[in-house]
Amino acid sequence: MTLIPVAVSLLMAGSALAKVPAAEADKLGKELTCVGAEKAGTKDGVPEFTGKWLGTPPGVQYTQHVGQHPVDPYASEKPVLTITAENQAQYASKLSDGQKALFAKFPKTFRMEIYPGHRDFRYPDSVCEMAKKNALNAEVTNGGLTITGAVRGAIPFPIPKDGQEALMNNMFPFRAYNEDITRDIANVQSDGTISWGRGHNRNLDVINLPASVGKPLDGTMAYSRSLVLLPEREKGALSVSAEPVDFSKGKRLAWNYDPGTRRVRQLPEYGFDQPLGGTGGKMTIDSDRLFNGSPERYNWKLLGKREMYIPANAYKIHGKNVKYADLLKPGVPNPEFIRWELRRVWAVEGKLKEGFRHLYGKRVLFLDEDTGQAVMSDFYDARGTLWQYAFINYYYAFDLNAWHAGTSFYFDLNSGGYVGYNLFQERDKGPILNKGDMTPAMFTPESARSAGQ
Template sequence: MRSQMSAGLLAVLLGFSGAALSAVQPSEAARLGKELTPVGAERSGNASGVIPEWQGGLKQPPQDWEPGTVERDPFPEDEPLFVITRDNMDLYKGKLTDGHRRMLEKYGPDFFMPIYQTRRTAAFPDIVYRKSMENARTAELLENGNGVRNTIMTSPFPIPQSGLEVIWNHILRYRGQEVAFRSASATPQVDGAYNPVVNDYEYFFAYSKKGAELQDIDNKIFYLKTNTVAPSTLAGTITLVHETLDQVRSPRLAWRYDAGSRRLRRSPNLAYETDLPNSSSLRSVDQKDMYNGAPNQYNWTLKGKREIYVPYNAYRLHDPDVRPADVIRPQHINQALTRYELHRVWVVEATLRTGISHIYSRRVFYVDEDSWQILVSEEYDEAGKLWRVSEAHNISYYSEPVFWTTMEMTYDLKAGRYYIDGLDEGFAPYDFSPGFRSTEFSASAARRAARR
């Protein structure tokens, strides 16, 4: 841990000279798969024993789970160890984010945090572990940190030396090779009234395909196509995204098909602080997936690693019998369905660069050491006041060993409203092997699909 943080502090002090930053020393990389897990987490538990030793993650699904069905809770007998409320939160302030403290203050007693036994379930395929350890020896940040090289498939920097490397680990973490699913989002009113927007998602992760080489993926991380199914006023809207690895050299490509005009148009502004479509201006585009896109608007500082209560193993929210009406409540979701656990997280602070315009002047990210998934983030306004708090509720999927979100939300503390994505209205489980080809994600293919 000391050697990890020493390297991180050195990178912060040195800053970026304009040249690529080199990979870690071989002696450091050799720790992976030993005292560090293959993705760079501390294998051992914490001093108190609350955080257990990592033993490979969730290796087997529950015996009653059948392939082709939605994941079930592997820990149905677990009960909360205790509940953090507005009244007792000072007892736990060292293990709470500033965002959660503010949520407890503002929305308690209805907003509370049930704390469960810590279970380190994050697991990935063996090939991902091998690539992670290879990346540690070769991966480098490009000039000014706007891209990476000599890396493939998964997070480039399992032993991060800077905050920017941690964010790239999140951006490039393994989420499968391809996936198709249906999901609903909503922006409930203050009284809890909502109208869901239902989308079909199709991802093709070029960067993570088995056998892929960086020089062969045309600077693409993934291709994404969404098709709006409901409400009827939006049905037929198609969005196509080509997510690029170096978005400063080659910006994200995006197109949008509006069923009303029956035309597929380029969407050059689908990035950074632009409002996320159908979010009622409660979330910016770069908050999708907790953070995405080019990191060039911020200075990134690695603040260290902390033990924090974070959302984890959200199988109750993922339960196929749980419907949007069970989840949505005024001002925040139904906290009785949530699960928080104590985990070690990397803390990264992003401060807006001089001369850059963005609605968020400062952001703080809490990144899971076992998966490189951002679990919680805080967004501050131009005056430096906490404005929004975002959560990612995650599970380990069964048909493909992936630790990924099942539900995300951004709470707007000023508006008293929130944006939520991942609502399930009885949809089919995620399909991690739909058989996509990259050619299906071209603009011409999207145009043909729209006209059918």
């Protein structure tokens, strides 16, 4: 793994090293983008940041906030390179352990189509303003469970100095404040047979509400609500949850409505390595978006920055014309639909603390420097053996002028199966983003009880 080194003093878990000097924060919007990415490209092909588009690009026909499937502004482009099992050794420094494992396990079917790189989209000016404030004032405290001094409306650490700060960027990005989606889950077995799940999900990200921009980063982070539509035996089950900002003061709370008993009960614990429904044990609750929830069980270390091939500008895979039968193939999804580009990422390692339990003894997250959000992860078991690999197909959503997590894939490197998660290609509508029609009252135990009657 080739990494741009980070000073040893900045790698110590538990440190509070934010509040960067004003001279360093002044680089934001200059040689750095307003959220801390290097603007310059590289000799190997990382594109220069242009930021020429805010929202829908010229010539693209798109209606916001109605669930239109993403429209690809780069639809005419062709791959410039194909990485296969035969030539992957040439690009080893830009591949994760999980990607290399897929080449080894599926040498005939896994390939990576590399496209021209583009960094053409930018955030609204308000995000830039809040990111600058956070660079000067935010810090991680209480053993990595609390952020103090940060405001809402941007990542808290545009210039991360340790693993905890980088992780907090993944947990508190600028993203959709409303999401309403009916999505499919495909548990694909090694022989290609598929078990299906489907749910109607609503998410309210309180800290990104327009009226909250610039206010202190505290209180409730987000609410979610999930109604099971498939499989039939679980149809009608409904869960609601609430997520805190500060895990030193509270924990994720969740309630479940059981259509069989018509009762709502609070779950004693919801998160960590509990299996995520419909995934056949290939995903844990805290592996959604690659990591979520309390970071308390791991020591987090910033390994450094590196160039990697990651999914980027992932419009093609989310097109209305994409059929599951064409996408979901045995072993790996059809490579024709996945767009890889060369980017710079922050590599963050989480090692399980002594005395704590989790299925993953180690997890390595790769965060896109342009967003702070994790796009890929390698997962290791308690013995330190690589077990799973996952990636998210992010795209810039014109509804919110920011990046949105689309379809993701989670690979079990032992069984040869995988999960296609957050699929909406065959649904009439894609994600309905930032419509502004949700309130916290829609996510209470009482609302779950009423919805089930």
